[in-house]
Amino acid sequence: MSVQQCQPLLEKMIGRIQSWTTKFLSYAGRVQLIRSVLLSIQVYWSQIFLLPKKLIHLIESMCRRFLWTGSVEATRKAPISWDRLYWPKAAGGLNLMDIGLWNKAAICKLLWNLCKKKDKMWVQWVHVYYKKYNPRWGDKPKQASWVIQKIFKAKKYFEEVGYTEEDVLRLETFPIKTMYLKQRGQFSKVSWRRLICNNSGLPKWIFIMFLAAHRRLQTRDRLRKWGCVEDDTCPLCNTEVETTDHLFFTCSFSTQIWTVILEWLRIYRQVMTWEHELKWAKQHYHGRSANAEIYKMMLAGSIYYKWQERNARKGRAYGIGVQSSSSRPPAALFTGASVFQEDMEAMRQKVDQMSQEFQATQALIQKLLKKKSKKGAAMKSECEEETDSE
DSSP: OOTGGGHHHHHHHHHHHHHHTTSOOOHHHHHHHIIIIIHHHTHHHHTTSOOOHHHHHHHHHHHHHHHHHSSSSOOOOOSSOHHHHTSOGGGTSOOOOOHHHHHHHHHHHHHHHHHHTOSOHHHHHHHHHTTTOOOSTTOOOTTOOHHHHHHHTTHHHHHHTTOOHHHHHHOSOOOHHHHHHHHHOOOOOOTTHHHHTTOOSOHHHHHHHHHHHTTOSOOHHHHHHTTSOSOOBOTTTSSSBOOHHIIIIISHHHHHHHHHHHHHTTOOSOOOOHHHHHHHHHHHSOSOSHHHHHHHHHHHHHHHHHHHHHHHHHHHHHTOSOSOOOOOOHHHHHHTTHHHHHHHHHHHHHHHHHHHHHHHHHHHHHHHHHHHHHHHHHHHHHHHHHHHHO
């Protein structure tokens, strides 16, 4: 199978991307379109054919360009490598589908269908047409088409994850996802995973915090190393070098905002550095309580709006798209999010109410279980007494 034969697949994906380029999509919005649309288009092909490596590379390049630039034009802009985005969220990735591994897992299911002789027309046809073929690991039908040959050779993918022929024949069902996860393997978890995973904040907030945790935001210290800018001063305070550590917490502008947020969250402590803030959050807000959920949302929201204000001031410095040349003070930025605070307060009350209802339900269940166990013990003692009397 050649790339030219798969041209309709590429053209369909390019057409989808070109229809989205006119829309102002955030990074999180593009990730969602890649996950739910672009990577889903090739699923049908992956479940039938073993895709060429060059085709997989072209699809990945297309998705990478759309994520970081919003178009299909060639670019080298990629803050995080595409292979790392395949990793689970707990390992510091975005849990995107690895097309190559998914394709191999789907082909493995075709081989499993042949070995189990399922009642499918194409399986019956293979067994009738190659009636001398015995579906065993070492047997291969002669003069088979390239599609059938690729399916037979999928046994090596089973062997790579530790499956033997007997293990495959014992399987009653074969979910492709299970095989995909086995091929992907295990990953070490990052320390800040609980701030990203299951965060109820807006996706665009979480994505910016994801980039900040990886230290992949285009702060001025990084831009100066690349030779893009000469001035690396922080645009929020205009005093120190702009780094990830400085920008979000130690900057005087950011410190005032985070102090107000901590007071609103009823957390009375000093503002710390980036690494210490993440470590403190991991120790104190790692659960699923109402306070933990609200803290993670406020953290993601504050990082996003600080980064937005930083970009706005950078745009003002270059006279890009901003009518007013004045910069907003920290109080104005926090006041502008008053609706956000009201939503958080309402959510806190709702989550507290749900927690109380959940605890009451748990207490009722435990009470019923105790009552049931006492009743069972009483019935058991009655049966023993009747047995003894007999």
